[in-house]
Amino acid sequence: MKRSRLAFWIFFAPVFLWLFLLIVLPHLELLTMSFMGENDYGDTVWTLNNYMNFFNEPVYWYTFVRTAMFAILTTFITFLLAMPVSFYIAKLARTKVQGALMIMLLLPFWVSELVRIYGWMILLRESGVLNYFMLQLGIIDKPIEMLYNDASMIMGLVYTSMLFMIVPLVSVMESLDDSLIEAAHDLGAGSFAIWRTIILPHCKPGITSGSIVVFMLALGNYLTPNLMGGKNSLWFTEQIYNQFIASFNWNQGAAFGFLLLLLSSLIIWVGLKLTGQKLGEVAS
Amino acid sequence: MIRSLPRSKKYDCSFNLFILLYFTFLFAPLLVTCVLAFNNSNYPSLPWQGFSLDWFFADGPDRIGLFHDSQNLRSIVTSFQTAFFVSILSVVVGTCASFLFEKENFRFKGALYFLMLAPLVIPGVILGISLLLAANYAGTYFDNTMGIDLDIFRPSFWLVVLGQFSFITTFVTLVVSARLRKFDISLEEAALNLGATPFEVIWHVTLKFLRPSLIGAGAVAFLMSFENFNTTLFLVGSEPTLPINLYLQVRDGSTPVINAVSLMLIVGTSLLALANLYFTKKEV
Numbered sequence: 001m002k003r004s005r006l007a008f009w010i011f012f013a014p015v016f017l018w019l020f021l022l023i024v025l026p027h028l029e030l031l032t033m034s035f036m037g038e039n040d041y042g043d044t045v046w047t048l049n050n051y052m053n054f055f056n057e058p059v060y061w062y063t064f065v066r067t068a069m070f071a072i073l074t075t076f077i078t079f080l081l082a083m084p085v086s087f088y089i090a091k092l093a094r095t096k097v098q099g100a101l102m103i104m105l106l107l108p109f110w111v112s113e114l115v116r117i118y119g120w121m122i123l124l125r126e127s128g129v130l131n132y133f134m135l136q137l138g139i140i141d142k143p144i145e146m147l148y149n150d151a152s153m154i155m156g157l158v159y160t161s162m163l164f165m166i167v168p169l170v171s172v173m174e175s176l177d178d179s180l181i182e183a184a185h186d187l188g189a190g191s192f193a194i195w196r197t198i199i200l201p202h203c204k205p206g207i208t209s210g211s212i213v214v215f216m217l218a219l220g221n222y223l224t225p226n227l228m229g230g231k232n233s234l235w236f237t238e239q240i241y242n243q244f245i246a247s248f249n250w251n252q253g254a255a256f257g258f259l260l261l262l263l264s265s266l267i268i269w270v271g272l273k274l275t276g277q278k279l280g281e282v283a284s
Numbered sequence: 285m286i287r288s289l290p291r292s293k294k295y296d297c298s299f300n301l302f303i304l305l306y307f308t309f310l311f312a313p314l315l316v317t318c319v320l321a322f323n324n325s326n327y328p329s330l331p332w333q334g335f336s337l338d339w340f341f342a343d344g345p346d347r348i349g350l351f352h353d354s355q356n357l358r359s360i361v362t363s364f365q366t367a368f369f370v371s372i373l374s375v376v377v378g379t380c381a382s383f384l385f386e387k388e389n390f391r392f393k394g395a396l397y398f399l400m401l402a403p404l405v406i407p408g409v410i411l412g413i414s415l416l417l418a419a420n421y422a423g424t425y426f427d428n429t430m431g432i433d434l435d436i437f438r439p440s441f442w443l444v445v446l447g448q449f450s451f452i453t454t455f456v457t458l459v460v461s462a463r464l465r466k467f468d469i470s471l472e473e474a475a476l477n478l479g480a481t482p483f484e485v486i487w488h489v490t491l492k493f494l495r496p497s498l499i500g501a502g503a504v505a506f507l508m509s510f511e512n513f514n515t516t517l518f519l520v521g522s523e524p525t526l527p528i529n530l531y532l533q534v535r536d537g538s539t540p541v542i543n544a545v546s547l548m549l550i551v552g553t554s555l556l557a558l559a560n561l562y563f564t565k566k567e568v
Contacts, residue, residue: 007482011384014377019399022450023406026414033417081306088303103561108310110557112511114527115546118534119313122320122328122543129316132330159309185289212405220407223513227534237409237514244413244518250420257413261406268405 027261033254050255060239060256067236068263070150071218074157078214079207081158082165087199090173091181102170109163117227120156121147148230156228161217165210172206173199208275212268219264236260314550321543328540339544350544359529360545363510366441366525370448370509371502377449378456378501379494383486385457386464403451408514415447416518440521447515452508456501463497464490496563503560507553 037047054060089101108116123129124146131143146152176199184194200207225235240260243253272278320328324336326347342349350356385397403411416439423437436442467490475485491498513527520528526545533542 008388008390011380011388015381015384015400018377018450018453019396022415022446023399023402026418029418029421030410030414084299084302085306088299092299104307105310107554107557108314110507110553111314111550112527112553114513114530114534115317115549116313118530118538118542118546119317121534123313123316127327127329129330182289216405216407220409220514222409222517223531237407240409240413241517250417253413254417257410261410264407265405
């Protein structure tokens with residue numbers, strides 16, 4: 001069917017304006033700002049100083065590497081937790097229960113991340129609910145501070161991004177034909193062999209898309225490290241925030257922002273290459 | 285292994301236990317938050333001091349309940365306004381985008397599609413700072429060359445709307461495209477043969493078909509906007525949205541009013557999410 005040029009422009013114009021004005025231009029601005037700085041006379045000049053600062057100041061790149069490592073660790077833990085849960089929902093639960101379980105899985109994630117983190121804070125902190133119960137039961141004599149450390153921060157990150165791993169995993173597992181597993185079982189394969197040769201290879205697309213989203217969310221998260229990681233959480237988004245809001249050094253902040261963008265794009269690209277997928281496939 | 289295969293009692297029991305623990309992990313923070321909203325104590329922690337509705341209805345001077353707390357109420361209104369504009373804008377532009385990518389062919393389509401997906405892999409913090417930089421640049425430019433001082437380029441309500449719109453539209457596009465792909469093109473051809481103009485066809489046939497996904501995408505956009513924190517953080521002006529306002533309160537020490545706000549959020553979003561689920565199920 002031949003469509004009019006007019007229709008094309010009606011669809012094209014808003015989309016182009018959106019992508020050009022709100023995505024392309026701002027990121028070009030981010031890139032140029034990161035190469036700008038003031039010289040000794042207070043004039044604005046092109047400079048590599050913002051990037052030099054990053055490499056010369058150990059705390060900056062330490063935070064950067066730490067953030068990347070913890071984001072990868074978060075992704076891995078989320079995957080380990082999500083795998084059995086999605087297997088249960090797709091393959092073990094009775095069909096009637098399936099829908100209900102799925103709704104129960106989704107519901108907490110509709111609630112703002114802030115509320116969920118706040119819930120964990122009143123559970124875990126020194127005067128929190130868990131400490132209260134442990135004291136009452138006589139398990140401990142003195143309240144323990146369970147908040148503001150790396151473990152609680154990672155738990156918080158896993159908690160907030162869980163859903164984005166479970167949903168793609170459930171959908172790939174549902175598309176796995178049960179008879180394949182039955183056949184393997186009849187031919188004498190053990191659980192381990194079935195997981196390794198049938199279930200995991202089949203789930204690869206779901207694992208990739210889930211991992212990419214979870215990794216991205218963890219890497220770019222500000223709220224959870226800030227509230228659960230305590231004073232020394234050293235998360236890279238916090239460095240960016242400090243440069244922008246506290247030090248008002250926008251050029252330095254732009255350089256950090258661009259480095260974070262580079263890192264996340266790079267790791268996602270490697271992830272896609274390793275599994276031989278395209279971004280378009282993962283997204284849909 | 286799976287439903288149809290024999291499983292040992294131990295396997296079943298331990299799997300069920302794991303799932304039970306997982307759901308406890310999922311709901312514990314939300315449950316605790318809700319329960320403590322009714323605790324007659326000045327701190328959001330145990331011990332239980334008795335049931336009280338003070339954190340909702342108290343009118344000072346010792347305690348100010350949510351419904352008399354002007355700061356929280358104002359931020360809720362701001363969030364509603366933001367989410368309203370974001371969902372309208374992103375559904376309109378997202379629908380244009382899905383028409384563009386599903387029905388039109390043009391040069392650089394692949395590149396533009398890739399650009400449309402980019403917000404999925406850009407951390408929200410980066411989107412926020414790059415928009416802040418670009419808006420600031422544009423503001424200075426207009427001020428210097430034309431001498432007009434535009435408020436929209438400062439951190440403000442409309443900048444938040446634009447920032448959220450810039451990535452939520454991608455999600456809308458993906459949801460609407462998925463439905464548009466299932467559309468039977470012969471319906472449009474039939475309408476054209478019967479004498480409808482192209483725009484009548486789109487309005488009466490195609491958009492009618494897309495309606496469930498438009499409503500669903502709108503609801504998702506509304507919720508995503510309502511709870512967005514990372515992008516909003518950098519763009520917010522003198523009118524904080526609810527997540528930003530809550531964050532400031534949580535960071536500076538908490539009172540049970542936060543629990544009351546959280547409870548309202550949990551109930552509100554759950555109802556909206558369930559309604560959305562119910563209607564999209566029914567119409568498909």
